[in-house]
Amino acid sequence: MAQQKTADAELSAIISKWKHVEGSLVMMLHSVQDKLGYVPRETAMVISKETGIPLAKIYEVLTFYHFFKLNPPAKCQISVCTGTACYLKGAPEILKEIEKCTGVKDGQSSADGKYSVTSLRCIGCCGLSPVISINGKIYGQVKPAQVKDILAEVEKTGAAK
Amino acid sequence: MNNLVNEIKEKFDKQYSKINNRVVICGGTGCIAGGSMEVYKAFQEEYKKRGLDFCLEITDGCREKSTYISKSGCQGFCAQGPLVSVGEIFYTKVKAADVPEIVEKTVLKGEVVERLLYVNPVDGTHCKTLHDIPFYQKQHRILLADCGKINPEDINEYISHGGYFGLKKALEIGQEGAIAEMKESGLRGRGGAGFPTWLKWDLTRKSQADQKYMICNGDEGDPGAYMDRSLLEGNPHSVVEGMIIAGFSIGASKGLFYIRAEYPLAIERIQKAIDACYKTGILGKNILGSNFSYDLEIRYGAGAFVCGEETALIASIEGNRGTPRPKPPFPAQKGLWGKPTAINNVETLATVPYILTKGGKWYASMGSGKSTGTKVFAMTGKAKNTGLIEVPMGITLKEVVYDIGGGPLKGDKVKAVQTGGPSGGVIPPQYFDMPITYESLQEIGSIMGSGGLIVMDETDCMVDIAKFYLEFCVDESCGKCSPCRIGGYQLLSILNKVTKGTAKEEDLDKLQKIAKGMQKASLCALGQTAPNPVLSTIRFFKEEYEEHIKNKHCPTGKCKDLVSYKITDKCVGCGMCKKACPVGAISGELRTKHSIDQKKCIKCGQCFNTCKLKAIIKG
Numbered sequence: 012m013a014q015q016k017t018a019d020a021e022l023s024a025i026i027s028k029w030k031h032v033e034g035s036l037v038m039m040l041h042s043v044q045d046k047l048g049y050v051p052r053e054t055a056m057v058i059s060k061e062t063g064i065p066l067a068k069i070y071e072v073l074t075f076y077h078f079f080k081l082n083p084p085a086k087c088q089i090s091v092c093t094g095t096a097c098y099l100k101g102a103p104e105i106l107k108e109i110e111k112c113t114g115v116k117d118g119q120s121s122a123d124g125k126y127s128v129t130s131l132r133c134i135g136c137c138g139l140s141p142v143i144s145i146n147g148k149i150y151g152q153v154k155p156a157q158v159k160d161i162l163a164e165v166e167k168t169g170a171a172k
Numbered sequence: 173m174n175n176l177v178n179e180i181k182e183k184f185d186k187q188y189s190k191i192n193n194r195v196v197i198c199g200g201t202g203c204i205a206g207g208s209m210e211v212y213k214a215f216q217e218e219y220k221k222r223g224l225d226f227c228l229e230i231t232d233g234c235r236e237k238s239t240y241i242s243k244s245g246c247q248g249f250c251a252q253g254p255l256v257s258v259g260e261i262f263y264t265k266v267k268a269a270d271v272p273e274i275v276e277k278t279v280l281k282g283e284v285v286e287r288l289l290y291v292n293p294v295d296g297t298h299c300k301t302l303h304d305i306p307f308y309q310k311q312h313r314i315l316l317a318d319c320g321k322i323n324p325e326d327i328n329e330y331i332s333h334g335g336y337f338g339l340k341k342a343l344e345i346g347q348e349g350a351i352a353e354m355k356e357s358g359l360r361g362r363g364g365a366g367f368p369t370w371l372k373w374d375l376t377r378k379s380q381a382d383q384k385y386m387i388c389n390g391d392e393g394d395p396g397a398y399m400d401r402s403l404l405e406g407n408p409h410s411v412v413e414g415m416i417i418a419g420f421s422i423g424a425s426k427g428l429f430y431i432r433a434e435y436p437l438a439i440e441r442i443q444k445a446i447d448a449c450y451k452t453g454i455l456g457k458n459i460l461g462s463n464f465s466y467d468l469e470i471r472y473g474a475g476a477f478v479c480g481e482e483t484a485l486i487a488s489i490e491g492n493r494g495t496p497r498p499k500p501p502f503p504a505q506k507g508l509w510g511k512p513t514a515i516n517n518v519e520t521l522a523t524v525p526y527i528l529t530k531g532g533k534w535y536a537s538m539g540s541g542k543s544t545g546t547k548v549f550a551m552t553g554k555a556k557n558t559g560l561i562e563v564p565m566g567i568t569l570k571e572v573v574y575d576i577g578g579g580p581l582k583g584d585k586v587k588a589v590q591t592g593g594p595s596g597g598v599i600p601p602q603y604f605d606m607p608i609t610y611e612s613l614q615e616i617g618s619i620m621g622s623g624g625l626i627v628m629d630e631t632d633c634m635v636d637i638a639k640f641y642l643e644f645c646v647d648e649s650c651g652k653c654s655p656c657r658i659g660g661y662q663l664l665s666i667l668n669k670v671t672k673g674t675a676k677e678e679d680l681d682k683l684q685k686i687a688k689g690m691q692k693a694s695l696c697a698l699g700q701t702a703p704n705p706v707l708s709t710i711r712f713f714k715e716e717y718e719e720h721i722k723n724k725h726c727p728t729g730k731c732k733d734l735v736s737y738k739i740t741d742k743c744v745g746c747g748m749c750k751k752a753c754p755v756g757a758i759s760g761e762l763r764t765k766h767s768i769d770q771k772k773c774i775k776c777g778q779c780f781n782t783c784k785l786k787a788i789i790k791g
Contacts, residue, residue: 033509034491041433041472075493075650076474078433095396095593095626096552098640132477132644134434135398137552138202138250138559149205 021046022054026061036064036072040079049080077132085120085127087165089113089145094133096140101155105141106130108155112162173343174461176453177336184332187230192237193279198255198320200246200402201437207267208254214268215241218275229326239279245406247320248560249307252290260301263288293556293578307557310575312538312546315522316562319406324441327448330409336454338528342417343462347377350421354524356532358544363389363480363517364592364621365697366543366610369524372514375504376422379512383426386419387508387515389485390431390438393477394593395644397624399548400518402560404431404438407522408445412468414521416455417528419466422514426467430485433472442470477594477648481696482507482515484650495650496696517622519548540566543609547620553590553627554581563608570604573627580629588628588712592621594641594648595701597708598634617708619701633730634713635720638706639667645702656699659690663706670717671731673724680717684710729790732775739766742787749779749788 025042029035039058043050050073059066073079091097091106106128110116113126120127136142139151145165153161197203197212219226225238234240247255252264258278266274266288277283289298290305299305313319322329330336342350354370361367376384388411392400404411411429419427431439446468449455457465471489478484479494486508488494507513523545527535536544543565549572552558556578563572569589573579580586588598597618606612610620628637646660666683669675687703694700710717719725726734739749745763757773760766768779780788 034489036491037474037488038471038491041474072491072493076476078473078475093395095590095624095640096558098395099553099626099628099632132393132475133395133397135392135401136202136205136250137396137398137550138253139205140552140558142205149201151202151205 022057023061026058030062036062036069037076040069040073044079048084049082052081082120083124086125087145088127088129089143090129090131090134091117092132092134092136092140092142092144093130094137094140096133096137097142100141102130102141104155105143105153105158108158109143109162112158173340176460177331177340180328180331180452184230184328187232187234188240188329188332190234190236190238191227191230191240193259194240194242195279196242196244196257196321198245198247198253199243199324200250200253200406201398202246202250203253203255204437206253206265208256210268211254211256211266211271212241212243214271215275218271222275224275224279229323230329242323243325244321245319245324246402246560248316248402248562249290249305249557250559251557252559257302262290262299262302262305264290306578307559307561307576310563310567310571311561312564313562314526314546315403315407315410315519315548316560318410319402322407324406324408325444327409327445327452327454330407334529335409335525336413336460338525339413339416339420339454340460341528342420343460343464347421347423350417350528351377353528353532354421357527357535358532358539358542359520359523359527359535360543360610361517362519362523362547362622364595364619366620369516369520372504372516373418373421375502376424376512376514379505381512383509383511384422384424385508385511385513386415386422386424386427387485387489387513388415388427388429388431388521389480389482389515389517390429390435391473391480391485392432392435392518392622393475393480393648394595394622394624396552396626397550397593397622399550399560399623401435401438403518403522403548404435405441408438408441409448410522410525411518412442412445412449414516414524415468416449416459416466417524418514418516418521420464422512424514425465426469428489428508429468429470430473430479430489431470433474439470439472446470476650477644478650478696478698481698484696485515486513493650495652496698498695519623538564540564540607540609542611543620547608547623549623549625551577551625551627554586554629554632555579555627556581558627565609566607568605568607569599572608572625573604577627580627583630585630586627587630587632588634590618590626590628590637590705591624592619592701592704593624594644595619595697595704596621596624597704598628598637598712600712617704617711619704631728631730633726633728634709634716635667635670635726636728636730638709639664639671641705642667642702645698649698649702653693653695653699655690655693656695656702659686659694660699660702662686663690663703667706670720671726672733673720673731675721677721680710680714680721725791735775735790736770737768737773737775737777737780738789738791739768740787740789741765742785744785744787746785748782748784752778752782754778 029039055069093102115121115126115128225235227234254266256263256266359369415427476494479488481496484494484496503513548562588600590598642664649656651657690703729735743765750758757769
């Protein structure tokens with residue numbers, strides 16, 4: 012209950028901060044995702060009710076932009092950069108290895124919510140290519156053979172729990 | 173006009189003169205990923221342990237003869253990070269464990285720790301300072317000069333390096349004076365299209381309206397390019413100053429940064445820079461005592477490549493999905509909320525302060541023909557040295573790839589260089605002596621683009637590269653106009669056929685027909701330029717396409733469906749490949765030649781990578 016209350020209070024704070032700023036829907040959704048890791052349908056409905064923006068419009072924006080997530084994030088979010096530099100230096104092989112190690116295919120999450128695997132566009136670390144990022148931490152110059160060890164390290168440090 | 177910036181500079185210089193030396197730790201994203209923040213902490217701990225005086229920012233509290241331990245922005249040499257410099261001595265690949273030795277030898281005794289110096293791969297010499305490293309020697313760093321030196325989070329240091337003096341000058345010479353200076357400089361948009369910056373400003377200035385807007389386009393989405401990220405993170409105040417000068421020149425009272433949400437550090441640093449400006453009196457009401465008032469805010473991008481297009485970017489800031497609209501009206505007449513708006517790229521804006529302080533004439537003295545000044549490139553791919561570089565316009569690709577980049581990573585041949593990302597094209601070696609300008613690149617079917625420069629070698633398949641870029645554009649097409657939406661999809665399905673060996677000869681003509689149709693009929697630059705990688709690879713590497721189509725063969729072995737692995741007589745029957753094969757396609761007795769069952773083989777290449785005797789060939 013108490014948790015729900017703080018969540019509600021946070022949501023109202025976000026809405027009242029941006030409500031009167033013209034064109035702030037994208038910023039509002041950013042704030043929600045920043046807090047929750049995704050934009051739940053209930054939250055989108057509250058935003059619609061409070062701001063008068065039709066729910067369809069909110070979903071139009073949510074689904075247009077790659078950045079917004081509609082489902083809760085996995086505990087261990089693995090992203091493989093597939094920007095040009097990383098692609099040339101072996102990102103496809105690394106992605107394949109990660110899929111093999113986690114049993115999760117690109118763009119999906121494991122049923123237990125432990126892993127999610129996504130291939131994403133350039134994260135601007137081309138000097139370190141190929142690059143993967145796990146829960147925001149960047150690993151550079153990764154070789155397929157290192158994937159297993161990196162995942163084990165993440166597991167050990169608790170990031171994946 | 174008040175003397176605020178002069179006073180800040182004087183005060184900072186006085187405080188700075190008290191410190192004895194400076195340790196700079198690169199705080200760019202690449203080096204942070206390599207552990208540079210641990211190095212930063214290790215320096216502080218080592219100083220504490222030894223009871224040595226140090227400070228982390230320059231204030232009145234800094235003791236005499238202490239060391240200033242500071243972070244810097246991206247220094248460009250990302251592949252060699254984390255980078256640390258002690259005075260002039262430049263160390264690469266530094267780990268926290270190296271810190272005690274650096275303090276003991278370099279800080280206290282002035283000796284050099286040899287093993288941390290960069291070794292020139294060409295002649296094996298150890299490079300003691302930045303200036304000894306070939307990667308830096310041929311560069312001409314103006315925007316990036318301060319980027320790797322100053323503390324990006326300290327407005328006072330930026331001012332002491334001449335920062336906000338450009339703004340002061342603009343306020344003194346007025347809107348028309350500032351635009352005249354920009355005209356003389358010849359600066360053209362660094363986002364890729366090369367539209368003269370002064371003209372954009374002048375058109376917006378001349379539009380009559382009660383409200384105008386200035387926008388910074390920080391939606392860098394070109395895969396393989398990170399110039400804007402590094403500037404926003406490494407020298408945020410230069411971009412903020414550019415935004416204020418631009419806003420003043422066009423008569424705007426409000427400016428907005430549009431930055432990718434994927435660049436959290438860039439957002440944080442720009443926000444800190446904006447806050448510092450308000451606190452100092454460089455933003456808000458009556459800036460530097462003039463009658464110009466101006467506000468700056470940040471809006472986040474949300475991962476849509478098309479939002480780099482001006483009208484799509486405006487739609488995104490207005491809270492809508494980012495789809496472009498036909499031009500005219502141009503943003504200079506009707507932009508954000510229907511008001512006149514000027515939109516400039518990050519690198520363009522970061523150049524503005526330097527032009528105002530040093531003069532348009534000085535800037536125009538660099539470069540070649542109608543392409544003046546310098547350009548920042550993110551050199552990546554198969555070169556020995558990769559990283560962020562700044563070179564004068566008119567430099568040749570040969571100098572960039574061989575002198576700065578140190579040549580190809582493996583082997584002795586560069587197959588091509590790609591510029592302009594998904595909107596650009598490939599440049600084969602016969603053009604490496606051509607000076608790089610907006611015009612010359614366009615003539616050979618590529619574009620300057622925002623600054624991605626990717627070196628490709630003999631192992632890269634040109635059909636695969638074209639497919640890679642096209643997949644990107646098909647994915648990022650907003651879907652509003654059919655030439656881009658349908659054309660891109662059709663191009664991609666033909667390319668898929670080519671890489672699978674099912675394409676027919678007439679498909680090559682079909683590719684070119686669709687591509688030219690898209691260039692003419694698409695609504696925005698995304699669709700108009702999406703076919704460029706296809707057309708340019710066909711132009712220069714037609715035989716590679718033909719090899720795929722006619723002989724069902726990929727010369728590089730990249731296109732998996734066209735590859736087969738064979739074991740040659742070099743095989744001694746060690747059995748390594750048999751163990752490595754995930755599907756059991758390899759058979760053979762120990763110490764006799766093995767063979768691969770082509771029907772079972774999934775072409776994963778594990779056997780090829782495992783064989784130490786190179787007895788397995790790909791073809």
